[in-house]
Amino acid sequence: MPTGDALTRLAAEAVIFWADKAMARRGVFHWALSGGGTPRALYALLATMPHAARVDWSRVHVWWSDERAVPPDHPDSNFRMAWETLLRHVPIPPAHVHRLQADLGAAEAARVCEQELNHVILQQAAGIPRFDLVLLGMGDDGHTASLFPYTSALQVRDRWVVDNPVPKLSTTRITFTYPLINAAEAVIFLVAGQSKAATLREVLLGSLDLQRLPAQGVMPLNGKLQWMVDQAAAANVVPRPTYPSEEFIYRRVALG
16 A cells, blocks of 8 residues: 555545546536645645646636634634645635635535535526535544434435534534435545555444444445555555556556
């Protein structure tokens, strides 16, 4: 399995691949970003040469699969992390940055995001907005986006974005729902670290239990699902490969 920088480079190649594919097909690339610590290095790499020059940022729209109940300048804001590591360094039009406006309140932010999705993406699809790429992480508890174990958003099938109370964190998050995530052209999980190893094994190889392991509910209906994991996170799933070039092998697997 790739480790450290190799995983980050692999993920960057995947983002560029899906961006190129979307732009060739429809002229734009709609990408839902993930928060948390794991994608930070990916965003920073995409902001630097030569990677930044390989993307036509004028045709990229960025969204967020979830957000914390904090203003955009707060240290815990998923928007702030992406802005500081990537967005302020590339020539993406401000109108193409569709942050979840948590400062409006979680319920209102979810409603406003749904309106934006309806206006910007739905006109190009049928029935439900279809992202070109949704990037997700996975928590030690099996949550993804802000779909936490045993929370109400796991049951939602008639909304795209909702406010989701998370009692164990004593807060309410804003999150994409399964219907929106699973309508995507591609979904990539980016998972790193030994702390994820036991949960990753359960998610991939254990019995289906969406309430306990929400990441299992990510099953694109007509798209591709890719897991990009480092050696530490995959320790309980597969043995370390012995191929001469791990990065080459996993790039071929990920990008087809």
